[in-house]
Amino acid sequence: MPCPALPDGFDFTDPDVLHRRVPLPEFAELRRAEPVCWVAQPAGVAGFRDEGYWAVTRHADVKYVSTHPELFSSYENTAIIRFNEDIERDAIDAQRFIMLNMDPPEHTRVRQIVQRGFTPRAIRALEERLRARAVAIVEGARARSGPFDFVTEVACELPLQAIAELIGVPQEDRGKIFDWSNKMISYDDPEYAITAEIGAQSAAEILAYAMNMAAERKRCPAQDIVTRLVAAEDEGNLSGDEFGFFVLLLAVAGNETTRNAITHGMHALLTHPDQWELYKRERPATTAEEIVRWATPVAAFQRTATQDTELGGRTIRKGDRVGLFYSSANHDPEVFTAPDAFDITRDPNPHLGFGGGGPHYCLGKSLAVLEIDLIFNAIADAMPGLRLAGDPRRLRSAWINGVKELRVSAH
Numbered sequence: 001m002p003c004p005a006l007p008d009g010f011d012f013t014d015p016d017v018l019h020r021r022v023p024l025p026e027f028a029e030l031r032r033a034e035p036v037c038w039v040a041q042p043a044g045v046a047g048f049r050d051e052g053y054w055a056v057t058r059h060a061d062v063k064y065v066s067t068h069p070e071l072f073s074s075y076e077n078t079a080i081i082r083f084n085e086d087i088e089r090d091a092i093d094a095q096r097f098i099m100l101n102m103d104p105p106e107h108t109r110v111r112q113i114v115q116r117g118f119t120p121r122a123i124r125a126l127e128e129r130l131r132a133r134a135v136a137i138v139e140g141a142r143a144r145s146g147p148f149d150f151v152t153e154v155a156c157e158l159p160l161q162a163i164a165e166l167i168g169v170p171q172e173d174r175g176k177i178f179d180w181s182n183k184m185i186s187y188d189d190p191e192y193a194i195t196a197e198i199g200a201q202s203a204a205e206i207l208a209y210a211m212n213m214a215a216e217r218k219r220c221p222a223q224d225i226v227t228r229l230v231a232a233e234d235e236g237n238l239s240g241d242e243f244g245f246f247v248l249l250l251a252v253a254g255n256e257t258t259r260n261a262i263t264h265g266m267h268a269l270l271t272h273p274d275q276w277e278l279y280k281r282e283r284p285a286t287t288a289e290e291i292v293r294w295a296t297p298v299a300a301f302q303r304t305a306t307q308d309t310e311l312g313g314r315t316i317r318k319g320d321r322v323g324l325f326y327s328s329a330n331h332d333p334e335v336f337t338a339p340d341a342f343d344i345t346r347d348p349n350p351h352l353g354f355g356g357g358g359p360h361y362c363l364g365k366s367l368a369v370l371e372i373d374l375i376f377n378a379i380a381d382a383m384p385g386l387r388l389a390g391d392p393r394r395l396r397s398a399w400i401n402g403v404k405e406l407r408v409s410a411h
Helices: 015-020 024-033 060-065 089-098 106-118 120-144 148-156 157-166 171-185 196-219 223-229 242-273 274-283 288-294 366-383
Strands: 034-042 052-056 300-305 308-312 314-316 321-325 402-404 407-409
Touching: 015 120, 015 148, 034 314, 052 060, 060 321, 089 120, 089 242, 106 223, 106 242, 106 308, 120 148, 120 157, 120 366, 148 157, 148 366, 148 402, 157 171, 157 223, 157 242, 157 366, 171 242, 196 223, 196 242, 223 242, 242 274, 242 288, 242 366, 242 402, 274 321, 274 366
Parallel strands: 052 321
Antiparallel strands: 034 052, 300 321, 308 314
């Protein structure tokens, strides 16, 4: 049952698609003609032994699936919509220990513990330190005499330093987290030559690092979030293994996504000079949310139907995979006026860049928004004449809207 609204053989999760562009015209056609559409795949190409998935492209339908975990499971096939075709099923099932891939009630239990580190008070406590770090990062980039890579010199640094501050990773170790997380998610990009074995080894390195940290805090408690999460396991805290998987999730969800939002945001501002001038002049508080809508760093996650159900006029069978295409939902004209316009004053802005609501709504939203606000304020203050020095080089990925390199010049 191919989708007539798409070109023959088109697959939104084909890594070559996001490598070239976000497929906004195809999303628009699906929202218009067939908002819940079956996308056929050769068996096993995404790591699953099925024949495809349902592409869900309207804002309302993405929200519905996200807020009904009893009908649409993250645990069954995980939330990752495409793996390497040679991945073993055991390797997919092992990812169920990550909170992203849990369902209630287990997800509820773990999230209630983890969210202690993301309370408004906890985020406020980080703000001044992160503000100083943002200024130092930008000042360091400005000191470069010629063009530089915005991704490595600016965009990646504050998310990494924020994670280090949050969980007590020594700042000198943040490069390890950067390297490990890159290798975990870059398996579709031949430039990195990352094999499944290297990706698995990188995940194991993060797990071991975090589990050692948890064990150390149990032996010698400190005044930090790690201690609050693991020190009294029998009182509703995380086990060492659970803390390890939490850090594994942070390495991607708190690092890769915010880094790509910042990079896409800088590119958007520099290619919309009216918006850059507006930002430098007025610093609208709505800017970060529009950057996340525009960037939508996680283009898609998936769920698996737990029973036969209806969605968008289509019958979804038990066991069918359902792709939630946030990039499409964030350009839905039924929700957003002029969705293809980059408007940093957009308000309201009910985008789904942090998820579609429900149990998996992004735990670190407040921290991500703070990081984006701090880094762009620092850039506007120190490098108001920043300009592009090349086109962005995009990541080849099935589900991450990523940029590997963005050359800019401050002089």
